[in-house]
Every structure is written in structure tokens, then in C-alpha cells.
Amino acid sequence: MAEPRHRLMEYLRSEIMPHRFCEGCGCGTVLNAFVNAVEGLGLEPTRMVCVSGIGCSSWIPSPYFKSDTLHTTHGRPIAFATGVKIMRPDLTVVVIAGDGDVAGIGGNHLIHAARRNIDLSVFMVNNMIYGMTGGQAAPTTPRGVKTTTTPYRNVEPAFRAADLVVAAGASYVARWTTYHVFPLMESMQNAMRKKGFGFIEIISQCPENYGRRIGLRTGPDFLRQFKEQSIRIEKTAGMSEEELRDRIVIGRLCDRDQPEYVSQLHQIKQEQVAAVAQEVAG
Amino acid sequence: MALDANQTRYLSRLEGKTYFLLGDEACAYGAMFAGCDFFAGYPITPASEIAEMIAEELPKSGGICVQMEDELASIAAIIGAAWTGARTMTATSGPGFSLMQENIGYAIMTETPCVIVNVQRSGPSTGQATKPAQGDVLQARWGTHGDHNIIALAPNSVQECLDLMLDCFDLADNYRTPVIMLMDGAIGHIRERVTMPQLATITHASRKMAAPGEDVFGGSDLVPGMIHYGAGQNIHVTGSTHLANGMRDVATPKVHDVLIKRIYAKIDKNRERIVRTELDVAQNSVARVGVLSYGATARPAYGAVKRARGEGKPIDFLRLITIWPFARQQVAEFAENFDTLLVPEMNLGQISREIERFVDCRVVSVPKIGGIPHTVGEILHAIREVA
Numbered sequence: 192m193a194e195p196r197h198r199l200m201e202y203l204r205s206e207i208m209p210h211r212f213c214e215g216c217g218c219g220t221v222l223n224a225f226v227n228a229v230e231g232l233g234l235e236p237t238r239m240v241c242v243s244g245i246g247c248s249s250w251i252p253s254p255y256f257k258s259d260t261l262h263t264t265h266g267r268p269i270a271f272a273t274g275v276k277i278m279r280p281d282l283t284v285v286v287i288a289g290d291g292d293v294a295g296i297g298g299n300h301l302i303h304a305a306r307r308n309i310d311l312s313v314f315m316v317n318n319m320i321y322g323m324t325g326g327q328a329a330p331t332t333p334r335g336v337k338t339t340t341t342p343y344r345n346v347e348p349a350f351r352a353a354d355l356v357v358a359a360g361a362s363y364v365a366r367w368t369t370y371h372v373f374p375l376m377e378s379m380q381n382a383m384r385k386k387g388f389g390f391i392e393i394i395s396q397c398p399e400n401y402g403r404r405i406g407l408r409t410g411p412d413f414l415r416q417f418k419e420q421s422i423r424i425e426k427t428a429g430m431s432e433e434e435l436r437d438r439i440v441i442g443r444l445c446d447r448d449q450p451e452y453v454s455q456l457h458q459i460k461q462e463q464v465a466a467v468a469q470e471v472a473g
Numbered sequence: 474m475a476l477d478a479n480q481t482r483y484l485s486r487l488e489g490k491t492y493f494l495l496g497d498e499a500c501a502y503g504a505m506f507a508g509c510d511f512f513a514g515y516p517i518t519p520a521s522e523i524a525e526m527i528a529e530e531l532p533k534s535g536g537i538c539v540q541m542e543d544e545l546a547s548i549a550a551i552i553g554a555a556w557t558g559a560r561t562m563t564a565t566s567g568p569g570f571s572l573m574q575e576n577i578g579y580a581i582m583t584e585t586p587c588v589i590v591n592v593q594r595s596g597p598s599t600g601q602a603t604k605p606a607q608g609d610v611l612q613a614r615w616g617t618h619g620d621h622n623i624i625a626l627a628p629n630s631v632q633e634c635l636d637l638m639l640d641c642f643d644l645a646d647n648y649r650t651p652v653i654m655l656m657d658g659a660i661g662h663i664r665e666r667v668t669m670p671q672l673a674t675i676t677h678a679s680r681k682m683a684a685p686g687e688d689v690f691g692g693s694d695l696v697p698g699m700i701h702y703g704a705g706q707n708i709h710v711t712g713s714t715h716l717a718n719g720m721r722d723v724a725t726p727k728v729h730d731v732l733i734k735r736i737y738a739k740i741d742k743n744r745e746r747i748v749r750t751e752l753d754v755a756q757n758s759v760a761r762v763g764v765l766s767y768g769a770t771a772r773p774a775y776g777a778v779k780r781a782r783g784e785g786k787p788i789d790f791l792r793l794i795t796i797w798p799f800a801r802q803q804v805a806e807f808a809e810n811f812d813t814l815l816v817p818e819m820n821l822g823q824i825s826r827e828i829e830r831f832v833d834c835r836v837v838s839v840p841k842i843g844g845i846p847h848t849v850g851e852i853l854h855a856i857r858e859v860a
Binding site: 204207236237238240242253254257258259260261262263264266267270271272273274275277278279281282299300302303456457459460462463464466467468470471 | 486532535542545546552554555556561575576703709710721
């Protein structure tokens, strides 16, 4: 008798399963949400290009998601994806990478892609640590936390990447956690459908290289905390910075229609090609 | 890849015409005659005129030019775009070329055809930003980490800035590799007559394509065929060590050994097909002294050789058009009967060390830095010291 096969396995490179994520890692949940979002939208993976960088969450699309994939250098997936999208605007181009990649070493590309409002979807998996390299402090690590490179305590405040992307000019920005699987799925669909730069900050867990240093030993420990810490953006009106300091503000941070970058580039190209054609004909 | 209708229509207005252009501008036109579809860059002296010319002209031929936030992003974008089937390029100078090194390695490892123009300026660091140099010759060869090979060409006239761009794009496609157009600030910023090619006389290499299901990163040939994004083949491209099918395998020594040696060999074993030099030997007598140069320096070097011949000294001259892979055999044959080989270059002696590995005669470096190219007199003086 053939083994029962999950309906979503056709979206995955099943030949290389089982996956390599640690027990309790949030990456599996993000992959699950992503594949469900793709199926729900009716997107053909053959009409998608998934781009990732270096870090655990960059493995979500590469190698696991079965589409054209571009596994780039550390920090640069958005810049690589920009070239892909410009030359193939008909394909859905998605970046899935970590906080170190997207908000740390590659932060400049994030700001400028949001400012240009290029039609990419960027799903930044924020586990608040450099997990793959063994638990070093990230730009997203909360103040006060001891990591391998902040052995006394981290003195830097955590980067609020989603707020940065709103300010930089993206069309669609949201923040969710791995506890909020269904809203995350729906949000991913909104981002991929949106004509313009879509960004979701997904607060995720790394029990292995972060949790064990802050007393959250398992995936469920994290999920319970995410549930307690989270507050819907609609409920934050009138709350002070101090009141929100240890909270995770979740929900849709912005959703606006603005001119999109790639379509404008192609518009200029068409105008110029037409002008040459007219000149040659005339 | 053959020119499309938009490119042909645009270029038909230019073909055969003669203009008075900067080397940088000729480079931009060369890219368009080569069928460039996509340019991404970041402003830098003395390469900005390439981006400016391309920004104005490329959309007219149906291509797209973008300015990115830095050079890291510029080369990343052209690599991404190359996987959609586009002919892509960027242009920069020393500081930007330094920033690009990691992704040049990525393009080598993923066998991505693309062209990187480096209009060399005086360094290190900001150096003399507006002054020419040839200080990036070894960086072009070894700038990115790990074992690898590279192709680099050096034009010595504005006409060649145009002509060699066609070669750069063809070499990139033929060998599925990044190709460096190693200009220098002197060539980029002089203005000379340039004749645009006739469309009927130029050819374009076709990028070898793999059949659906075939391996894209290995197989029986040194250069595997490509499959572009959007073809429904779920192509997996990674800078990690990978199998012939593109899937990551960083643990098996043999996988790395086979991959890296093949990527190295595809240029090494085709050295004689790739390498181009220009030889000018003294008439009527056997020279015991030779001069070897390249790029802008080859101009005063050749001038000095002609002056020395006028003084009755038989001097042979060789110009490297291809800098990398190194013209080992041509240089060894050139220097076979020499006592001394003079090597003027706008650095402290980068290519002269490479030459020492392949010739038996004495190699004398004639270095010059500071931002002013050698004069004929300076090189003639060096010749008189040995001949």
C-alpha cells in the first residue's frame, strides 16, 4: 500500500525530506503557512521565483519549496530578487530570509526596496538571534539578553523592522508571530497579491540557540509567550511607548496603493521603444 | 544571443557611423551592440559616464537600466536578472569593484554569465579618485575568496572599449562565467573617433541551453547548459557547493572537488581559445629586448618602442588584450630570445610578476603610480638602460 501523502507535498522538494530544522524551530510553521498561502491563492509554483539569503530561515524556500529558487549571498536576497523581478515582472517573486539577513547585513537593500515600492513579497523570519552560527546577538535581540557575543548583556535596543519598512514607503506591511498561523497565512496572501512592496515580519522561535539562554527551552514555551506578549495594533491606540515596550504589536501596519517600481520602468522602456519606432518609420 | 527587433531597430540608426566619444561612452554603445538587456549600477568616478549613457540609450533598445543603492546590490541584481535569460552588466571603479568581490564569487560558483566593467582608478581606498591606474589587475584575478578562474580584457583605445564589450558578453555566455572589462581611467576618459559596427558583420554567441530535466550544474561538458527562470523546471541556484542538479551538498569532499575543478578547467582548458594578444616585432634583426604592456600604458609603451627602433634598437612589442586567463604561451614565445623584458604598467608591478613565472629572461618592471600615465620618454629611458 502506498504511503499516504499530504496534499501539500507536491509543493515541496520531498526527495530531500526530512527537513533539517531543529526540534521546536519556527521555520516549519512558516513553511507550512507559506505553502498553504500559495495553495490558497492558486499560485502555480512554476510561475514563482523564491529568493533567500544565508541563515536557517533561508532554507524555508531553498531547498524545501519546489519552484525556481535563488539562494544568494548573506544579506543580498532582496537585491538579487530586484533583478529577477525587473526582467520577469510576470513571475511572483518572494524573498524569505532571516532578521540577520534582511534587517542586519542587508538592511540597506530592505530600506531601498521598500522606498522604490518594488513588487516583491519579503517574509522576514525574526528569531531575534543569529541561530545558524550559534547564538550571537542580532540587531533584533532585545536589550539585556545574554548571547555568545553579548556575554554580560546586550546594550542595544531591538530593531523594529516592520515599522522601519512602513516609514520607508512599502505598500503592505504586517507583523505576526508563529503562534498566529492563520492570520499569518492570510497576510502572506495579501502581501503576494499586493502590487508593490509587501513585507511581513514574522516573530519566530529558536529554542536551540536563543531559547535556552532566556529560559524558553521548547517551541511551545515560545508560542505561549508570543500569545501573551502580542497585542493587535487596533488595541494600541493611546498606549505609551513604555506600555508597549515588551509587547509584540501584531496585525496589518499599513496597506496602501502607490505607484509600483517595475511597471514604471517598463512604461519608460515602452515609451522610448515607441519613439525609436516612430523615428525609423518617419 | 541574437538581437531582438527592438535592439536591431535601435542599432540600425547607429551602424557604420563615426562618432567622437569618451571610452566610457563607447563601452556603453558596445554593450548595446552586444545585446545588453539590463544594467544595474551605482555612480562612481571614472565610470559614471557608462551608467549615464546606458540610462539614456538602453530603454530605446528595449532594455532597462537601474541605479541601485550600492555596488553590492548592483551586481546582485544583474546576477538575478541573468537567470531570467537577460544579457546583463554593471560598471564601477576600484572601491565599487572591491564591494562586488563576494558576489563575483557567487557568479563564478553559480556559473552565471554577466559582465562587470571596472574603470580602474588610483587606490587603495579612495586614493586619487579622478586619476587613472592599473592597480586592480591582480584583484580582478584573485579578489574573491576561494579557488577560481576569471576572464578579464583590457582595451587600449576608445574603439576597443566598444569592440571588446561584444567579446565580453560572448565570453560570458560561452563559458557561463562573469567577465571583467578591465578598463582604466585614462582610456575611459579620453575622447577618440569610434566607428560603430555594421550589424551584418557582428555575431553574438548563443548561451547554451539544457533540455528540460537535464542537469544545469554539471554533466559531461565543461560548460553545462542553462535553464532560465520561469521555464517550469524548478531550478535551484545556490552559492553553496552543489551537485550537478543544483542541490546543496557541502559535506561530500568529492562533490566540491568535482565542481570546483570543472569550473576552474572550463577557462583553463580553453585558454588558447580565449586569449588575444597583439604582437609587433622589430624588422630585419633579432630583438634581445622586448616591451610588454596593456591598456592605456600600451600606448606610450608602443610609442617608445617605435622611437627606440628609430634609434636603431630592435625592440619587440607585445600587448595583452586578454589579461586573464594569462597568455602564458604567447608571452613565453615572445620572450624566448630576450635578455630583458620591460613591463610598464600603472601599478607597482602586478603583471610583471605573473610574467616572471613563464619566461627565462630578466623581467624589468617599469612601474608608475600617482595618476599620470607613463610618458613615451619615461619608457624610452627604461629601454635605453637595457638596450
